[in-house]
Amino acid sequence: MKDKMTIILFSGEMDKAIAAFTLATTAAASGMEVAIFFTFWGLNILKKSKFSITRSQNMLQKMFNFMSTSSLPITKLNMLGLGPWMMKKLMKKSKMASLEELMSLAKELKVKYIACTTSCGVLGLAKENLIDEVDEFAGASTYLNEAKDSKINLFI
Amino acid sequence: MKDKMTIILFSGEMDKAIAAFTLATTAAASGMEVAIFFTFWGLNILKKSKFSITRSQNMLQKMFNFMSTSSLPITKLNMLGLGPWMMKKLMKKSKMASLEELMSLAKELKVKYIACTTSCGVLGLAKENLIDEVDEFAGASTYLNEAKDSKINLFI
Amino acid sequence: MKDKMTIILFSGEMDKAIAAFTLATTAAASGMEVAIFFTFWGLNILKKSKFSITRSQNMLQKMFNFMSTSSLPITKLNMLGLGPWMMKKLMKKSKMASLEELMSLAKELKVKYIACTTSCGVLGLAKENLIDEVDEFAGASTYLNEAKDSKINLFI
Numbered sequence: 001m002k003d004k005m006t007i008i009l010f011s012g013e014m015d016k017a018i019a020a021f022t023l024a025t026t027a028a029a030s031g032m033e034v035a036i037f038f039t040f041w042g043l044n045i046l047k048k049s050k051f052s053i054t055r056s057q058n059m060l061q062k063m064f065n066f067m068s069t070s071s072l073p074i075t076k077l078n079m080l081g082l083g084p085w086m087m088k089k090l091m092k093k094s095k096m097a098s099l100e101e102l103m104s105l106a107k108e109l110k111v112k113y114i115a116c117t118t119s120c121g122v123l124g125l126a127k128e129n130l131i132d133e134v135d136e137f138a139g140a141s142t143y144l145n146e147a148k149d150s151k152i153n154l155f156i
Numbered sequence: 157m158k159d160k161m162t163i164i165l166f167s168g169e170m171d172k173a174i175a176a177f178t179l180a181t182t183a184a185a186s187g188m189e190v191a192i193f194f195t196f197w198g199l200n201i202l203k204k205s206k207f208s209i210t211r212s213q214n215m216l217q218k219m220f221n222f223m224s225t226s227s228l229p230i231t232k233l234n235m236l237g238l239g240p241w242m243m244k245k246l247m248k249k250s251k252m253a254s255l256e257e258l259m260s261l262a263k264e265l266k267v268k269y270i271a272c273t274t275s276c277g278v279l280g281l282a283k284e285n286l287i288d289e290v291d292e293f294a295g296a297s298t299y300l301n302e303a304k305d306s307k308i309n310l311f312i
Numbered sequence: 313m314k315d316k317m318t319i320i321l322f323s324g325e326m327d328k329a330i331a332a333f334t335l336a337t338t339a340a341a342s343g344m345e346v347a348i349f350f351t352f353w354g355l356n357i358l359k360k361s362k363f364s365i366t367r368s369q370n371m372l373q374k375m376f377n378f379m380s381t382s383s384l385p386i387t388k389l390n391m392l393g394l395g396p397w398m399m400k401k402l403m404k405k406s407k408m409a410s411l412e413e414l415m416s417l418a419k420e421l422k423v424k425y426i427a428c429t430t431s432c433g434v435l436g437l438a439k440e441n442l443i444d445e446v447d448e449f450a451g452a453s454t455y456l457n458e459a460k461d462s463k464i465n466l467f468i
Contacts, residue, residue: 311466
């Protein structure tokens with residue numbers, strides 16, 4: 001049986017997402033079985049890039065989504081608006097993989113994406129609002145079952 | 157013997173607290189033994205709602221508590237002040253349990269609350285400033301003993 | 313064989329660094345083998361205090377370092393600039409160990425410091441920019457090997 005790792009990706013910031021996917025892809029490449037459980041702001045990473053506000057959403061969910069979509073911020077330096085721009089530039093210069101590249105690598109390596117159903121409910125997100133690469137929609141008990149058998153469990 | 161889970165709740169934000177208590181109650185409901193170790197800002201969640209500043213606190217502790225009490229913020233959207241209000245509304249609409257409901261469920265399910273003595277010391281918090289549901293006041297070594305035997309350990 | 317613990321220190325905030333080093337030193341003092349993997353903002357903690365901008369850094373890296381050096385902020389209260397100052401005062405009053413004291417204790421107790429090579433590359437940090445106490449420069453796979461055999465793994 002393969003060694004397992006789980007990551008709860010709660011944060012929607014680009015720097016934390018990159019850390020999560022770097023760990024996930026490195027683990028999967030070395031033969032581990034990896035599952036990422038996307039919850040709260042982490043779901044932003046799974047949104048289709050041009051997320052069209054759906055009819056079924058109520059006014060509050062529309063506002064919420066409007067405020068939380070678009071490009072991912074990074075934890076620091078946001079005040080100046082320089083953060084994400086600078087980070088992308090630096091990553092390119094040092095030939096570090098971008099989040100997009102890491103995510104496509106993750107899928108090649110069969111990293112499992114689980115979207116938290118409870119958070120989707122709160123945010124008014126339906127299946128069709130998220131990218132097709134999501135493997136499963138499930139709640140905390142599914143996560144706990146995965147995590148119980150895993151050697152490494154992280155909350156990011 | 158029961159499977160165990162520990163959570164260090166370092167953050168005082170509402171969204172992270174909800175994530176922590178959702179995991180804790182789901183785990184406890186499925187038969188796991190769960191302990192939450194509240195430290196730093198996480199102690200805000202355990203404060204009695206009308207926390208009266210005590211005589212024994214020094215000036216700095218008074219200022220610190222004044223600045224960190226009252227309602228829990230959420231990680232994002234605070235700039236506009238809309239965050240916590242919007243989130244509560246959305247949670248109500250989608251029938252998601254509130255933090256208060258999750259906390260009372262956690263106690264029914266015997267989730268253990270451990271308050272970090274070192275952090276209490278720094279913040280000038282005494283036993284009587286925290287809710288009665290706290291099971292134990294202890295330090296990092298108590299946490300480590302719990303965590304060593306646990307299948308899932310998270311820092312939130 | 314000793315019980316092991318790993319910590320990924322991603323955050324550069326003083327409060328989170330203190331939490332990480334309190335756990336690390338308590339674990340090491342009780343006989344555990346502890347490794348801290350410093351990545352992204354966590355690398356700030358390992359910078360030499362008077363970090364001189366090196367020639368080999370490009371313009372972007374210079375800006376980035378200029379913005380992220382100097383004293384560590386704390387998660388909250390930064391708007392008013394009171395955070396770090398107040399926290400240091402409070403810690404002193406309550407005789408809590410400072411980050412500097414915790415870090416020198418960590419080295420006495422042989423806590424292993426691993427600096428993430430990928431992050432160093434992005435930030436333009438070379439060996440000579442970090443304190444001599446760093447034991448190893450390595451990537452995610454080294455971390456995963458350590459974490460797989462550890463009883464406690466935290467992401468801070």
